[in-house]
Amino acid sequence: MDADDEAVRIEARSEITDVVCSACGSVGTRVHSTYWRRLADRPLGGRRVVLSLHVRRFFCDNTACCRRTFVEQIDLLTRRHARRTQTVGRMLQAIGLAMGARAGARLAPRLGLRTTRAAILRQLRLLPDPPIGTIRVLGVDEFAFRKGRTYGTVLVDVETGRPVDLLPDRAADSLAAWLTEHPGVEIVCRDRNSAFSEATKRAAPNAIQVADRWHLLHSLARAVERTAHAHRPRLRKSISYHPLPPPAAGGLASQDLRYLPLTCTPTLQRDRHEMWATAVFKERHHRMGWPERGSRR
Ligand SMILES: [Zn+2]
Structure with missing residues (x-):
């Protein structure tokens, strides 16, 4: 064991007997090679912990197995190809679930965990999907x-x-x-x-x-628009326009829509289309039960 201001380094050696192949379950008896494997473990006193594990690679003697060799794994500590212990993986999953990957990647270094947004997402993908059950x-x-x-x-x-x-x-x-x-x-x-x-x-x-309600309203709006467009000359004659209020700093408010004349400038038309598109987006978002835009991960 060795420690400095930044990290604590621990060297360990596996002495497991009866190491089994993860593909076929047969016990490995012949050692192919050994190497040092580095894993990030839980931080200690605010410092990173680097675990150097001396592990063995075995031949798989089962001729029907898809693997010729395999590396021993240590229960509750290592996983195939992982560069962090399972405990650290679970910590990153908890951070990712609570905060999302981007914010989690900013928080993790403060907790002594080196990670990236992509690594948190990979940890989240390891979680099993919740059961769907019966949907009515x-x-x-x-x-x-x-x-x-x-x-x-x-x-x-x-x-x-x-x-x-x-x-x-x-x-x-x-x-x-x-x-x-x-x-x-x-x-x-x-x-x-x-x-x-x-x-x-x-x-x-x-x-x-x-x-669904959104599509009913969408179809109704299109039908009304088509009808109004077909009778445009008559409507123009019969409608006495209200004067347009001065536009607000952030664009037109939704209640200003009723003041818009049928013939409007390209800017007003664009404003009207933007308001329509925003309203449609929000309604659809809400209808699907998704969180508001500001709270998305
Ligand atoms: Zn095998």
């Missing part, structure tokens, strides 16, 4: 991995507002397979995507399909 009301919608190119499907438990699964595409087959694996869905709340409708009919024929 399922929300289905598409989302973009890359807008205009690759889309996936997000599935939400509408009663709890929690996303429960993501599908790699927006095809009917993927959703049908998911519904087959997760029986018990009574209501499917979806947009007008015909693939989702077809998948539900095929895999959950007894489920009631409903259009």
Whole structure:
């Protein structure tokens, strides 16, 4: 053991007998080689702890095994390819779950843990997925991995507002397979995507399909806009315009929409489109049960 102001270094040697291959479980008897393995362990008195472990690599004598050699692992301490002890891994998972990867990577060095945002994300991915259980009301919608190119499907438990699964595409087959694996869905709340409708009919024929509120409002707004546009000359004659209030510093307030004349300048039109897009985004975000933008990780 050696210590300075920055770190505590501990050298240790494994004396485990009956080391088993992690692929096939057979006991290794012939040592192939040995080497020193460095692992980050829990900080001690505010200093980093570096564990140098002398480990052995064994031949796997099972001819049916996919591995020719394997390295001994120490219970509750090491994991294959890991560069930190399991305890440190669990600490990073707790930090990542509480704060998110980016903020966690800023906090961890203050606690004596060297890490990066990507390392925290890798630790979080090691956690098992929570059980999905039976979903009674399922929300289905598409989302973009890359807008205009690759889309996936997000599935939400509408009663709890929690996303429960993501599908790699927006095809009917993927959703049908998911519904087959997760029986018990009574209501499917979806947009007008015909693939989702077809998948539900095929895999959950007894489920009631409903259009979600956002898409109903969106369709209604488009119908009103089309109708108003078709009768534009008559509306122009019959409407006496209110004078426009001076625009606020941060753009137009939502109540100013009613003062906008049908013929408006490109700037006003852009403001109106931006307000519409923001309202749609917020409604959709809220409907899917996702946190507000400011609190996202
Ligand atoms: Zn083996």
